[in-house]
Amino acid sequence: MYKFKVCMLGAFAVGKTSLVQRFVHSIFDERYHTTLGVKIDQKLLEIGGTPVQLILWDLAGEDEFMKVRATYLRGAAGLILVADGLRPETLDTAIDLQKRFNADHALPFVLALNKADCRDEWQIPEHRLQELRTQGWTIFDTSALNGSGVEALFERIGTAMMEQA
């Protein structure tokens, strides 16, 4: 059994919570975001035959009024960045967050581009994504609506963390 703390970061209202809620165990509800700024969820995986438990720290979204609390990121083994495909500024936020907290790529991380169900309407140009990929970014197209990409995302981050352990 392996336990990892994984922090989920992103801009305000990118749909972090709704994205994962189908796939995780929760005992705390939304309001912890506004009070503590964090909501804890749990996800169980099996990677290479080993049970892996992800403790997800769903951090409140970053915007001009609220910044992500750095203290919450202590001891994390991995990061999940979430951006909204329909709002390019959220990608900027994600990149910024990554720079702030994980510039050295010390922690394995993935990017979830949410709203994959409306891919046609996406405002983010493909070349930007390509650019990120060349920098070593792993990007997943996800949809809170149909749940696509989420399991794969968890698998990926889980595997990455196991490799580092």
Next chain:
Amino acid sequence: MRSVADRADLLTGPTMTELPERPDQLEALKGLFLGEDLERLRRIDAEARSPEERLRRLAELLPLALKRLEKRGELNESLAPTVEAVVRLLIQRDSQRFADALYPAIGPAIRKSISETIRQLLRNLNQALEAGLSWQGLKWRFESWRSGIPYAQVVMLHSLHYRVEQVFLIHRRSGILLGHVQAEGVLYKDPDMVSSMLAAIGDFVEDSFESGEAGQLGHIEYGDLSIRIETGPDVLLALALRGEAPAELREQMQQVVEDIQRRYASVLGEFNGDMSVFSALEGLLLPLLQSKYRRPSRGLTLKTRLVLFALLMLAVLWGVNRWWWNGQREDFVQRLEQEPGLVVTAVDDDDGRLSVRGLRDPLARDPKAMLAQTVLDPDDVRLDFRPYQSLQQEFVHRRLLRATQPPQSVDLRLEDGRLVVEGVASPEWIRRFRDRAALLAGAQDIDTSGLVSEVNLNDLGAPDSVQLEFDSSTGAVKASGVAPGDWLERAEVRALLIPGVRRFDASAVQVLPSLEVFDAPATVQLELKDRVLQVSGSADSGWIARLKQRVAEYPVIRGLDLQRLVNTDGTKLQSIKSALESISILFDSALSFNLTDQSQMQQAADLALQLFATARKLGRKVTLVLHGHTDSTGSFEDNLLLSLERADFVAQQLFLQGVPASGVLIKGIETLAAPEKSAEERRHNRRVSFEVIIE
């Protein structure tokens, strides 16, 4: 050791090849330099080279090493994974064998588990019972019923001094739960998430409130639940407890934190998510799951409890008793009410005594007797019944019975609301009854159709030979037997005069004739005795014959007794006979048939005629024997002849008169007469005498 051996090698090996001629000198040199050590070195070398020696050494040291490790406690941890892996392997290889190996232990293990469970159960029970009889206990029971929490748990909660419910060991930095234990029966939420949230809270507080130097979350309180936290460099120990924890707990917690930090120092510093290293951790946390109960401060001693219980039981018993006695009383009153002839007017409780007032028909059951039949104490019950007359059918009936005293042959009963009287009774009784019944109120309907007056047949004066029977259904008097006709006639008249007699049936009677029919003369007395007619007195044969005829007409007369009847005709005959026999017809002499006395002859003839006539009348046969006699003179033969002639002579005379010849016999002498003494005598012998034989 290797280095020493190497050194030894250095000394002996190359040197040997270089100076083969003077090994002993080299030896002496070695001995000089190393002295005793050389020997030791040699020995060590020998040991080091020989695998058996190495093995031997190792074998010697291994147990000691293990022992030492055991003391430090690390051995178990180190061996644990190996042992676990081995066990798993064994099970995989041959689970049956493993099961067999475990089998002897399983039984005791199960037993132990069961006994433990039972003990726990008893403990709970004990606690529950202990609290059960106190006011507090009842309160808690109510609480348990209300909230749905099991009573034992409620008890525990209330008698808790403090109890550590959960212990969390959390990796400080990441908030990841490294170990968690909880007490029995505690509801808890997903500890992983809880511990992370706890860490988050800690972070939050640190972040939001300028705590200056690195502070640490020490204590969270929420109602009677408190979370105590002790922090180490890498870990956070959190205890969720209820109640007031003692001061020692903090120390204990610190001790545990220290312990853990020390033992897991290596893995904690560089925690990479691998949980396998923490498998033995929970063993360190378990001692922290403590609890302490306090005895209810105002609990009652067992003795007091028993006394209270006894009192309670007494109260209950008293209550039950009371209730039962009340039931008995009510029962009794009900029975009184239902008893015919009794009317209950009031039922009161008179200072604990039952008081019943009412009315009682004198012919009704005595309430006191009824009381005696119950289990109630007569002294506890007051009965006050005034007399009255019940008009209930039953009582009218009873009263009538009392008043009229019917004989056994009469049946008085109530049927469909009517009084029915049936049977046979004397007319007086019937009359009395009719009078009384009319007087006794309430006799709406008296049916006396079945009442028949008694018939007294004694008045009829029946003779013993008569049996009288009275058939009440037909009203007929039946006479049977033998009864005199005159009595019968009188009886018939008299019988019909008796009330209730409608007929007189004498068909079965054999009527005895009245004695008058026999027309008895005054000289005759007739008596009918046992159907035999007794005749006494005297009567002539004519009447006697008529009597016989008459008697024949009455077969009822079975006998005729004439023994005491003198047939006057019979007497006549006798007198004639005696008269005749007294006559002697004398002859003068032997030579003539001159009669001395002719009148005698005539007399004799008359008598003879009478004789035969009477005999004929009476139907009797008479024979007149004429005896001839002679005197003694002469020879027998001559005299015989003479006697016969004499007798014959008389006979002829008789025949001339009409005497039938058939009834006359002649007889001569049988012997010569004795010589006479006198002439008179001689004269007398010259006679004929008469002998009358009457059949």
